[in-house]
Amino acid sequence: MAASLTSFEPATGAELWTGTEGDVDAAVAAARAAWPGWAAKPLAVRIETVRRFANVVRAKLEPFADLIARETGKPLWEARTEAEAVINKVEISVSAYADRTAQRRLEGALGSKVAVRHKPHGVLAVLGPYNFPAHLPNGHIVPALIAGNAVVFKPSEKTPAVGEFLTKLYHEAGVPEDVVQVVQGGPAVGKALASNLDIDGLLFTGSARAGLALHRQFAETPTRILALEMGGNNPLVVWDSNDIAAAATIAVQSAFMSAGQRCTAARRLIVKDGAHGPLIDAIAKLADRIVIDQPHATPAPFMGPVIDNGAADQLQDAFLELTGRGGRIIRRLDRPNEDLPFLTPAIIDVTEVELRPDAELFGPVLQVIRVPDFESALAEANATRYGLAASLIGGSPELYDRFWANVRAGVINWNKPTNGAPSNAPFGGIGLSGNHRPSAYYAADYCAYPVTSSEGESARASIGVGLRDPNEIEG
Numbered sequence: 001m002a003a004s005l006t007s008f009e010p011a012t013g014a015e016l017w018t019g020t021e022g023d024v025d026a027a028v029a030a031a032r033a034a035w036p037g038w039a040a041k042p043l044a045v046r047i048e049t050v051r052r053f054a055n056v057v058r059a060k061l062e063p064f065a066d067l068i069a070r071e072t073g074k075p076l077w078e079a080r081t082e083a084e085a086v087i088n089k090v091e092i093s094v095s096a097y098a099d100r101t102a103q104r105r106l107e108g109a110l111g112s113k114v115a116v117r118h119k120p121h122g123v124l125a126v127l128g129p130y131n132f133p134a135h136l137p138n139g140h141i142v143p144a145l146i147a148g149n150a151v152v153f154k155p156s157e158k159t160p161a162v163g164e165f166l167t168k169l170y171h172e173a174g175v176p177e178d179v180v181q182v183v184q185g186g187p188a189v190g191k192a193l194a195s196n197l198d199i200d201g202l203l204f205t206g207s208a209r210a211g212l213a214l215h216r217q218f219a220e221t222p223t224r225i226l227a228l229e230m231g232g233n234n235p236l237v238v239w240d241s242n243d244i245a246a247a248a249t250i251a252v253q254s255a256f257m258s259a260g261q262r263c264t265a266a267r268r269l270i271v272k273d274g275a276h277g278p279l280i281d282a283i284a285k286l287a288d289r290i291v292i293d294q295p296h297a298t299p300a301p302f303m304g305p306v307i308d309n310g311a312a313d314q315l316q317d318a319f320l321e322l323t324g325r326g327g328r329i330i331r332r333l334d335r336p337n338e339d340l341p342f343l344t345p346a347i348i349d350v351t352e353v354e355l356r357p358d359a360e361l362f363g364p365v366l367q368v369i370r371v372p373d374f375e376s377a378l379a380e381a382n383a384t385r386y387g388l389a390a391s392l393i394g395g396s397p398e399l400y401d402r403f404w405a406n407v408r409a410g411v412i413n414w415n416k417p418t419n420g421a422p423s424n425a426p427f428g429g430i431g432l433s434g435n436h437r438p439s440a441y442y443a444a445d446y447c448a449y450p451v452t453s454s455e456g457e458s459a460r461a462s463i464g465v466g467l468r469d470p471n472e473i474e475g
Helices: 024-040 043-059 061-072 076-100 135-147 160-172 187-195 208-218 244-260 277-288 309-324 374-381 397-406 443-447 470-474
Strands: 004-008 015-020 104-107 113-120 123-127 150-154 180-182 201-205 225-229 234-238 266-272 328-331 346-349 365-371 389-393 411-414 448-455
Touching: 004 160, 015 061, 015 160, 024 123, 024 150, 024 180, 024 187, 043 061, 043 076, 043 135, 043 160, 061 076, 061 160, 076 135, 076 443, 113 135, 123 135, 123 187, 135 150, 135 160, 135 201, 135 443, 150 160, 150 187, 160 180, 187 208, 201 208, 208 225, 225 443, 234 244, 234 374, 244 266, 244 277, 244 365, 244 389, 266 277, 266 374, 277 328, 277 346, 309 346, 309 365, 365 374, 374 397, 389 397, 397 411, 443 448
Parallel strands: 123 150, 123 201, 150 180, 201 225, 234 266, 234 389, 266 365, 346 365, 389 411
Antiparallel strands: 004 015, 104 113, 113 448, 328 346
């Protein structure tokens, strides 16, 4: 008997959705059977279908945004932005497919032609996260559909309602039900989907721990593609900034947007020792002004809760560990209501903490690290196994060139937040942040594989070396 699954609103604790775990084997088998028909449709038909999907989302934007807000706890304005990103992803993906997987004709030897075309992999599994439960899986699914793949999608067990709603929008737009399926469930269902040998690949967004487990698992089956998009312990370096207010604003946006639940959020603020006081004061004062409330509150909040009480407990434990190891509290990580996962923005100076944990604290915690010079700032920025996002605030163009050349990250910004990543560009990281398969505009790369063909209208062949003279054989 299938296990039950329930989703709760983080901001209120109210039950939002209930259902049962899906049947992975049945879903994969149905997708396998449906895939050839979808792949055989002309590209123009598949593109027309995903464009209808964009129109369906546009027509249901408000209820979609409302559901995202209630299930994640993020402010309604931010949930609306996520729903709009689902729409915008379609045209970006259409352009990316044309650019990244375009058919090419080249001249070959003896008047032949060389053609480069792309084929879909087949059945792709998608594992989605809870922080952007619509936008991020959609960023895998739409490119996969355009390329001609079938998809089996498992949402996070913390956001099943959004996953179900998103899947129904594909179906309403005309994507066959077996071509995009949702399979609900927890980690065990995710493991079952990843281990099903009838999938041709898996597209994952989530934690580094889960990504590493998938990488080990997929090492046994190199015939299947694996695209990993994981988290980050992202540095924000502020250096010689002539606008303290702007630098503080960018720091707050980087660290506390989405209650710190963005993989690109700034986790470490690296500053010049001795010149850091005015900046830290400005950040703290701005953090004190942040409105934290339920998604539909008036005035609109900047932050909602983190995803659930378990996540809040882990963040509080991690913050206490930092203080116990010598961290100096600038702003506490308070929890006004122990029964709900609302947290206040926390700032802690960890310069004197030895062996600082290289961990992604997935919430509103900003760690301050003071360094004596820019070389030390670069060393601190790279003192992580992750490599997703990094940003420099202030400095000259020459200093930014030095920063860009030496920082190891897949997203490197200047005078912009760490979480300012455009969807019409590649998105991904190195180290524990990804496996060199960036998503967003480059998602087309892992949704289809290139096929090179040498072609001639008639058979023409000769062997000019290494054959005996036919007269010698006759004699």
